[in-house]
Amino acid sequence: MPKGGNLRKSLIIEYHDTLWTGHQGEERTYALVQRAYYWTQMQDDVERYVCTCLICQQDKTDHQKKAGLLQPFPIPTRPWESVSMDYISGSTKVGDLGSIIVVVDRLSKYTTFIVAPKHVTAEGTSHLFFKHIVKYWGLPKDIVSDRDSCFTGVFWIELFKILGSNFL
Incomplete structure (x- = not known):
C-alpha cells in the first residue's frame, strides 16, 4: 500500500464511516481493513482515525460516575512534597x-x-x-x-x- 496521498485514509473511512460498518470501534475497524490490506503502522493509522472520529466521540456513552465539586489542593510546604x-x-x-x-x-x-x-x-x-x-x-x-x-x-x-x- 503506497504511503503518499489519501488512499490509506480513504480505506479507513470506507471501513469505519459507511452505513454497512456503522462506526465500529478501533479493533473491529482494524480487523476489517486487515482482511484485505496491509501497510506498516496500519493499526496506528486506524487508532488515530477512530480516536478523532467526531461521530464516535459524540455518541460515546459516559461510563464514569459524575465528578463532585472541585476542591483546590493544599499548597505544599516544601519542594517535592x-x-x-x-x-x-x-x-x-x-x-x-x-x-x-x-x-x-x-x-x-x-x-x-x-x-x-x-x-x-x-x-x-x-x-x-x-x-x-x-x-x-x-x-x-x-x-x-x-x-x-x-x-x-x-x-x-x-x-x-x-x-x-x-x-x-
Whole structure:
C-alpha cells in the first residue's frame, strides 16, 4: 500500500464511516481493513482515525460516575512534597518508546519528563518513577494523578517493593 496521498485514509473511512460498518470501534475497524490490506503502522493509522472520529466521540456513552465539586489542593510546604503525574502519548515512536511520563513538583513547578514504552505497565511506571524521581528527590508525601490504569494499586505495591517494604 503506497504511503503518499489519501488512499490509506480513504480505506479507513470506507471501513469505519459507511452505513454497512456503522462506526465500529478501533479493533473491529482494524480487523476489517486487515482482511484485505496491509501497510506498516496500519493499526496506528486506524487508532488515530477512530480516536478523532467526531461521530464516535459524540455518541460515546459516559461510563464514569459524575465528578463532585472541585476542591483546590493544599499548597505544599516544601519542594517535592507533592507531585502531579500524567502521560503524554501519541507522539512519534522511537523504537519501543512512545510515551512520556510528566512529573511536576507542585510547589516549584519543576518538571521532569521520563521517556517510556508506548504501553507502559503500572510496574514499569513505578520503576521509572523510582529511577527518575525518588532516587533524586525522595518519596513525595502525595502524588496527584488522573485515574489512569498505570496509577492504580499495582503502581503502589511495586513502588513499595522497590523501597524494600515488608508491609504488602
